[in-house]
Amino acid sequence: MAKILMKTPLVEMDGDEMTRIMWKMIKDDLIVPFVDLRTEYFDLGLENRNATDDQVTIDSANATKRLGVAVKCATITPNAARMEEYDLKKMWKSPNGTIRAMLDGTVFRAPILVKGIEPYVRTWKAPITIARHAYGDVYRDVEMRVPGPGRVDLTYTPADGGDPQSVCVHEFAGPGVVEGMHNLDESITGFAHACFSYALETRQDLWFATKDTISKTYDHRFKDVFADLYETEYREKFEAADIEYFYTLIDDAVARVMRSEGGFIWACKNYDGDVMSDMVSTAFGSLAMMTSVLVSPHGYWEYEAAHGTVQRHYYKHLRGERTSTNSVATIFAWSGALRKRGELDGTPDLVRFADALERATIGTIEDGKMTGDLARITTLPNPRQLDTEEFILAIADRLQKELA
Secondary structure (H helix, E strand, O other): OOOEEOOOOEEEEEOOHHHHHHHHHHHHHHHOOOEEOOEEEEEOOHHHHHHOOOHHHHHHHHHHHHHOEEEEOOOOOOOHHHHHHOOOOOOOOOHHHHHHHHHOOEEEEEEOOOOOOOOOOOOOOOOEEEEEEOOOHHHHOEEEEEOOOEEEEEEEOOOOOOOOEEEEEEEEOOOEEEEEOOOOHHHHHHHHHHHHHHHHHHOOEEEEEEOOOOOOOHHHHHHHHHHHHHHHHHHHHHHHHOOOEEEEEHHHHHHHHHHOOOOEEEEEOHHHHHHHHHHHHHHOOOOOOEEEEEEOOOOOEEEEEOOOOOHHHHHHHHOOOOOOOOOHHHHHHHHHHHHHHHHHHOOHHHHHHHHHHHHHHHHHHHOOEEOHHHHOOOOOOOOEEOOHHHHHHHHHHHHHHHHO
16 A cells, blocks of 8 residues: 655654653554654653753744644653652753743644443533633743742833832732733633634534633633624624523533533633543543644644653553553544644645544444453443553554555
């Protein structure tokens, strides 16, 4: 079988631990045998980020701006324990946070539905797509340890030399901590446009939620931008498409989501989206069964799995023990990036290959061949639990037949 040609490379960002092991398997068994794969490779493994003072992360984001499409493996965001484990120079920031800040945009995450994997929430019948704002908040914060009694102020100094404005954050009577966050009207507006446009494209209702009753300036700004754009640019389009835009408080949204049937987009600020996407993916069956794509208003797309590096399985792998790690979300990151590359380059064979790879992955599970996390929750009779490599090879066998 002749390999499918690619016109333009995509950016490949390698990662850490068990997902790095799966990354190579997926390339070797599911992509390279069928596609003349062209990538610009960046090693975002923690050791290399440390060796390059995290410059490799910045370089990968700049390459994405140049080439337009990226696929990213899961990476470690180090804490104190990781800093000691990997003998790091410093506690490097989240690579996802750095990349998202540079690309801007919105992260859309949706569960991958498979027959035999039923949602834990019995009312859910259709996917819930999380639209996560990908800029600012805690991911671009500045923090300070307050050593003792004193006052912390928040000060704005106008660039034109006007009078500074200050507010007191807190009068500390003893030690504590303080944090500063920011966001940009431009980024919030781009987030709103992306959510409204995606809702129209997919003909789904759009929910948006913040805590504007408590955060009367920061969160309220998000609420106002969404409301103004909806009234001036999207209300008529939504009514013509027979879909709804709905705003509520984040705690009310959580309660409503748990009682809903699904089938809508839930737009969240950065931190809320991080948390709620894990909740939604797990409730639909598995953290490893969720797509994730960063859509930038500047025309960049970055595809990744929504889960982490599967640390526990990696340590088992290092001990030579058998693992059964679910690679579906990572496979769909590759298929999503290849499909978008094919769409942008006008190479329909690459788009068809991405579709076939996803069908083969879902078909393998629906045939009863799956990893341990799915075997434990499936309603299919007599599932066959495969190890990490066996599952990918089973998909490869089905993919060969799909393409033939």
